[in-house]
Amino acid sequence: MNINKVNSSSYLNYQTSNRVNDKTTQSAQQPTIAKDQLEISDKAKVMSEKVNSENKINEIKEKVNSKFYFSDEVTNYVANALMKDVKS
Numbered sequence: 001m002n003i004n005k006v007n008s009s010s011y012l013n014y015q016t017s018n019r020v021n022d023k024t025t026q027s028a029q030q031p032t033i034a035k036d037q038l039e040i041s042d043k044a045k046v047m048s049e050k051v052n053s054e055n056k057i058n059e060i061k062e063k064v065n066s067k068f069y070f071s072d073e074v075t076n077y078v079a080n081a082l083m084k085d086v087k088s
Contacts, residue, residue, distance in 0.1 A: 040048075063069060 068074065
């Protein structure tokens with residue numbers, strides 16, 4: 001039976017060669033990129049559209065109640081759009 005000391009050359013050579021091999025193996029491997037994906041169910045999409053349409057209706061009702069559509073700015077915008085359409 002042969003017992004080598006910790007500082008023996010064969011032990012040191014073994015440790016050094018393993019370190020070099022580990023570094024080459026690590027650099028050769030490509031990093032794995034995780035790709036997460038989120039999907040919304042059809043039911044959730046329908047619910048979202050319903051909420052959005054209700055919000056839009058509420059916004060329009062608020063504008064009608066505040067007489068936004070009867071303001072000079074809106075009247076001029078609509079009149080100009082009509083004039084462009086008639087001229088075309």
